[in-house]
Amino acid sequence: MEKKRIYPNKWQSVPFSFDLLNQVENRDKAVKELILKSEAATELHVSDMMLNITQFSAFDAAGNEHTVADFPGQSAVTLRGISSGQFLRSKNVVSLPEGTYTKLRFYLANEGNQFRYWDGVQESADHFGRLDFIIENGLQIEGNEGPEVKLWFDFVPYKWSSHFKPFLDLFKGNKTPRPRLANSFGN
Numbered sequence: 001m002e003k004k005r006i007y008p009n010k011w012q013s014v015p016f017s018f019d020l021l022n023q024v025e026n027r028d029k030a031v032k033e034l035i036l037k038s039e040a041a042t043e044l045h046v047s048d049m050m051l052n053i054t055q056f057s058a059f060d061a062a063g064n065e066h067t068v069a070d071f072p073g074q075s076a077v078t079l080r081g082i083s084s085g086q087f088l089r090s091k092n093v094v095s096l097p098e099g100t101y102t103k104l105r106f107y108l109a110n111e112g113n114q115f116r117y118w119d120g121v122q123e124s125a126d127h128f129g130r131l132d133f134i135i136e137n138g139l140q141i142e143g144n145e146g147p148e149v150k151l152w153f154d155f156v157p158y159k160w161s162s163h164f165k166p167f168l169d170l171f172k173g174n175k176t177p178r179p180r181l182a183n184s185f186g187n
Contacts, residue, residue: 032094033150035082036104036133045118045156049079049125052109058096059103061138068092068104076112081155094145101139104151106131118156 041049053076056068069092080086113125133153 031146031148031150032139033087033152034093034104034139035136035152035154037136037154038131038133041115041155044115046115047081047118047155047158048084048116049131049153049155050076050112050114050116051079051106051125051131052076052112053106054109055107056090056092057105057107058093058101058139059105061100061102065105066096066101068096079153079155081157082152083155083157087153088151089148090151091148093139093149093151094141094147096141098141098143101141102135104133104135106133118159120158 038046053071055070058066058068060066068090077088079088107130108125108128111126113128114122115125116122136154139149
């Protein structure tokens with residue numbers, strides 16, 4: 001009996017993407033990448049946020065608020081910093097009226113919100129009704145944008161030692177950590 005070898009990986013060398021038609025249709029339109037900053041998050045050394053978002057809006061240069069998306073229930077989203085390589089995509093931001101936008105605002109549900117700091121400590125952030133993020137260099141909507149926008153969050157990266165935090169906590173006593181938030185983001 002003769003042995004035949006089958007190499008299934010050979011057929012997988014063709015690149016495939018689920019949004020291939022969308023990419024071909026919009027190949028000449030560049031995807032905008034926005035860097036979102038929060039001064040308070042930087043001061044507190046926040047590395048990521050787990051938020052239950054109820055509404056998402058943008059503010060134009062004149063200070064007018066434009067609703068980007070409503071989330072009927074709670075929509076849990078994890079926001080991670082640029083250093084993690086993760087970002088959020090939004091197709092709704094490019095549908096805003098033409099103009100210049102300076103800030104994005106996330107309205108939050110009353111529970112399920114947490115901040116994780118650069119040293120690995122987590123803290124509840126349920127007392128915030130909203131969080132504002134400044135768009136670095138602003139956002140100009142001209143009507144010929146690409147199909148989506150990438151949202152990058154400028155958070156403080158994790159400390160090297162935060163990966164060993166669970167192990168180090170075994171050797172610490174039962175110290176109750178002081179809350180760091182203390183109305184830092186303002187409501």
